[in-house]
Amino acid sequence: MAAVHAPTESAAGSPTESPTVRRPRMTAGREAEVLATVVELLREHGYEALTMDAVAARARCGKATLYRQWRSKHALVAAALRAHRPRPADDIDTGSLRGDLHSLFARVSDQAERDTALIAGLARATLDDHELARALRQKLVDPEIDEFTTFIERAIARGELDRRPAAMAFLPQMVFATVVTRPLFEDEYADADYLLRFLDSTLLPALLHS
Structure with a gap:
């Protein structure tokens, strides 16, 4: 042979x-x-x-x-x-948009803290490597956007939202920036408490009022 x-x-x-x-x-x-x-x-x-x-x-x-x-x-x-990445969010359905997002953020917080340097390094690499950027979008970013979209669609069906929020267009970028840049500004990783405070003070209001 x-x-x-x-x-x-x-x-x-x-x-x-x-x-x-x-x-x-x-x-x-x-x-x-x-x-x-x-x-x-x-x-x-x-x-x-x-x-x-x-x-x-x-x-x-x-x-x-x-x-x-x-x-x-x-x-x-x-x-x-x-x-x-953490397991898919298919099993998350708390009955509210806030509850769904809280559950998701709590799930990803351990990995976010452990892999911030890795994520930041890959982000830098995508600036010069468009094939890497495309592959990461297909395998990581797009599936996460789909999960957020499912949460939003359920919130609309429940009457929590009357339409798709304009802030959805910036949601992945906001989450990514929050995770990656906290060590730069505060010399600490984005742990569960920090991510949940970000959700309640910034992300959720943006989704509910845009």
Whole structure:
């Protein structure tokens, strides 16, 4: 049987050739291990220093295997962050917009505190790496916007809101900025108490009155 040859990695982390033999995709458990490895390496070294070679070595798998599962470094990083994010908010339905948002913010606060530096580093990288920005929007930002939209639609159905708030257009940016910039202004991470105060004093009024 012909051997599988790993593609040469370009500076952007994309393969320059396809594997010569198709093999089965990795199991869900193995995929989770690889994605956890990616997050570890991102925390240790940052996005720019991350390579497919480093992931393959730490995860003890072939680079060709990585490229079969994820076509590029951008796709791999986006998938890792998607798997690493708190569980989806499908089970949150408290009966009020405030309750839904409180539950969501409490859920993400632990990760926000732990991964602020990682998130900030990726944000900087997206300024020069449009493929990374696109991958992160598809895997992270768009699903979170969908969750917020579900909360808003339920609030409209309950009569809490009479229309989609204009502030919805800025909601992801407000949350992101609040999480990432608190260490800069106050030398502390955005913990649960801080995020809930932000929700009640700023975000919720903006949604209810715009």
